[in-house]
Amino acid sequence: MPLIGKERLVENVNALIDHFHKEHLPIVFIKKVRYGELSQKLHRNTNDLTVTKMQMNTFKAPDFKILLFEHDFAEFVVVGLMSNACVQATCKGALAENFPVTLISDAHDSVLKPMQNIWNKKLENVGVTTMITKEYIEK
Known part of the structure; x- marks a missing residue:
């Protein structure tokens, strides 16, 4: 999905x-096969981790499962694209693996505008913590 009109999301x-x-804190960038590359606008460092996945739920990716064993992740913070696909599936995947997960409610998006708010509410109802970027950074 092109990031045209998504300047606030990228910020x-x-x-x-x-x-x-x-x-x-560790950062894991996730790329879905056949969905393009990570944006060059992201502030990536060479030591940031990157995983490529086939399915929407990142927790199903074999490379990600290896990272779970290699690193001592206590919780996950989820941002990105698409609210109604990879974002919601990964949040639910974290819960299924008994990890606390925070969805940054103003740092995910979809091609359909209502999806962000719909999934913020749906995921909150199943146990995902939601907060805006500023609130998370200041906590």
Whole structure:
């Protein structure tokens, strides 16, 4: 999905990336096969992790499962595209693996505008914590 008109989304995601880098927290960038490359606008560092997946739920990706064993992840923060597909599937995948998960409610998007708010509410109802970028960074 092109990021045309998604400047605010990229700003919020980059604010979170910068925060994670500053706090020395791990970042895992996820690419879905046949859905293009990660945006060059993202503030990526060479030591950030990258996983390629086939399915919407990142927790089903064999490379991601390896990362789970290699790193001591205590919780997950989810941002990205598409609210109604990969974002919701990955949030549910984290819950299914008994990880706490926070969805940054203003740092995910879809081609259909209502999907962001719809999935913020649906995921909150199943146990995902939601908060806006500023709130997460300031906590």
